[in-house]
Amino acid sequence: MELWNTWDGVREKLRDQYELGPFAEDTGLPVEELEQRVRKELLTRSAEPRIRQRAAMFSFLLENARIRVDSFDWFADHIATGNIMWKIQDEWQRAAAPEIPSSPWVERQVGYPRLDLSHTSPGWKNVLKYGICGIRDRALSARETARDPEGKEFFAAVATAYEAIRKYTLRLTAEAERQGAVRVVNGLKNLAVRAPETLQEALQLAYLYNQAQEVEGEYVRTLGTFDRLYLEFFRHDLQRGILTRDQAKELLKFFFDKFAALHFGAGHNLCLGGQHPDGSDAGNELTELVLEIFEERKDLDPKLSLRLNRNTPEPVLRHAARCVAAGINAIVFTNDEAAYPMLLKHGKRPEDLLDFVPVGCYEPAIMGREMCCSMSALVNLAKIVEALFEADQPPRNMDEVMNRCRHLLAEAIAATLERTCQWEKRWPEINPSPVLSGTMDACFDRGRDVSHAGAYYNNSGVMCAGLGTLADSLAAIEELVYKRKLCTWEELRTALRADWEGQEQLRQTALKCAPKWGNNLAAADDWAVAVATAVAEIINHTPNARGGFFQMGCWSIDNAVTFGQITGATPDGRRRGMPLSKNTGASLAADVRGVTALINSASKLDYTEFPDGSVIDVMLHPSVLRGTDGPGLIAALIRTYFERGGMFIHFNIFDAETLKRAQQEPEKYRNLQVRVCGWNSRFIDLSPEMQETFIVQAEAAK
DSSP: OSSSSSSHHHHHHHTGGGGGGGOGGGBBOOOOHHHHIIIIIIITOSSSSSHHHHHHHHHHHHBBEEEOOOOSSSSOOOOTTTTHHHHHHHHHHHHHHHGGGGOHHTTTTSSOOOOOOOOBBOOOOHHHHHHHHHHHHHHHHHHHHHSSHHHHHHHHHHHHHHHHHHHHHHHHHHHHHTOOOOHHHHHHHHTTTTTOOHHHHHHHHHHHHHHHHHHTTTBBBOBBBBBHHSHHHHHHHHHSSOOOOHHHHHHHHHHHHHHEEEEEEEOOEEEOOBBBBTTOOOOOOOHHHHHHHHHHOOOSEEEEEEEEETOOOOOHHHHHHHHHHTTTOOOOEEEEEHHHHHHTTTTGGGGGGGGGGEEEETTETTTEEEEETTTEEEGGGHHHHHHHHHHSSSOOHHHHHHHHHHHHHHHHHHHHHHHHHHHTHHHHHHHOOHHTTTTHHHEEEEEEEEGGTOSSEEEEEEEEEEEHHHHHHHHHHHHHHHHIIIIIIIHHHHHHHHTTTTTTHHHOOOOOOOTOOSSSSHHHHHHHHHHHHHHHHHHHBBBBBBBBEEEEEETTTTTTHHHHHHHOTTTSSOTOOOOOTTTTOOOOTTTTTOOHHHHHHHHOOOGOOTTTTEEEEEEEOOOHHHSSSSHHHHHHHHHHHTTTTOEEEEEEOOOOHHHHHHHHGGOTTOOOOHHHHSEEEEEGGGGGGHHHHHHHHHHHHH
């Protein structure tokens, strides 16, 4: 059997591996029987602590579910659990919901309190350091010395979970031997008794862990500081002749393709680069290898986060920029020079900064030490405009308008955070997580699960969407009502409630003549800064219910569209139901003065006040990159934005005509990628509404 140089020939199988044929009947129980037995034999033990129930369910599934090993793959992993633990988690969460009262602000869709269980950053260092048996043995030892019953129960649950992973690894080993899957047999055998020693073993363990946590019920939202986590395994194999560089490259291609197949379009995040405490760049030879693979695979997933600093080698930045220029743009660029002060300002220890990773899309967290819960609450900033116009007495000037806006935002956000705290108090009953907790040193130190605030940092992120729309609305009010006096407050209120019906001339004036955020115009930018500052003061440092704090995020992801659908007409000329501004950027097609003006506007925000993350979306027309050094231009834009204090930036590069042709002939544009928000998607897979937003943006970028 040819072991190497097979990736090109099996890529289609790798893409479809989770859609391949049924699992062999003799490898375990069917999903229906698994669920019946879990509910009959385990859920009925209601007197047991919830974490014990969870560990028992997890163990039962890994020991009894059907499995499959693909002989063409370098990694084994397939198990058919039917997401049973996710179903039960949802049931427990719904059972908790009636005890949490709503509020007028929640009912009117301004604030969305939630329990965010799945924006996780596992302790990848400990996974690789201890291995399966090491974490199990660590928990068994800690159980013997635990001083309280809850600690003993926690450590017992961790030991149970990791013993189940060990047994599952042995099950995969036996099935691999039966199927003649010689690529994976030895690695699996070794992982069942010790920590990984080779790159293939380390990657296999990472995939097994990822799968185990997601069986447990929490998505893995980052693969960690990837180039540093796997560097010593890579060097070890090269030095000892276990692998060549090309063979390591092929292993990583298989590894990344598995993640792409697992959550197609959603994307695991892996982080490259970074900065050592002395200011030196933390990148290495694996950084460059991963970028090579990223460029060659031309795929949506995994998505990359490249941490940059003033000492990042220019070839590394240009390589990533070259990918973006070629349309391979599933990458977000991160500014360590802004991130480090932000992290320190919000309570992170200096020694933890090297392990900062973007979780999910671009939400900062300390790998293995923080449960950032970055979508614990959502706030539709633009929706506050409707409440702004409800007061009987019209404001006399813009000072009164802004004071009213601050008051309404404070009231809405306070009600949202209060209800989020009530959700958080129920977390231990809804989703104890011994698999995830077993990777975190702080959970061992405290003898507590992550659901009981066992992590070192236990914060709660608040995603705030529509900053640009609210800023533009305030600028339009100032322009229409108080400066040019084209209408009264009451007349503007009437126009908005009628969705501008019969007021098209006024709407066009608001749309085209009032200042807009994203054009380096103080008349709009000052309002964006004022709103962001006010919201940050309300959210940041407000205690949550887990011993941490709420943290403001200035981003929207695709809620720019979904929130827009339930938001009425706004004074900036936007009609009811139209998209809001996305992330920290301008309203749709409103940044008419070019990318430099957009960057200048965005640079006026204080990104240290957004510890839950922020990002600016830049769209460039392909013609901008023709006849010049395209990657150099992109690299210069990134450097400029970062020198001015920006935090995260990503790109789309296409023209409206190409997108329109893709709408008409989707079969010819199957590989056309767009950067949706914190993830990439094929353009043809987007909804018509989302496709249209990109077309409008592309037309404006000419």
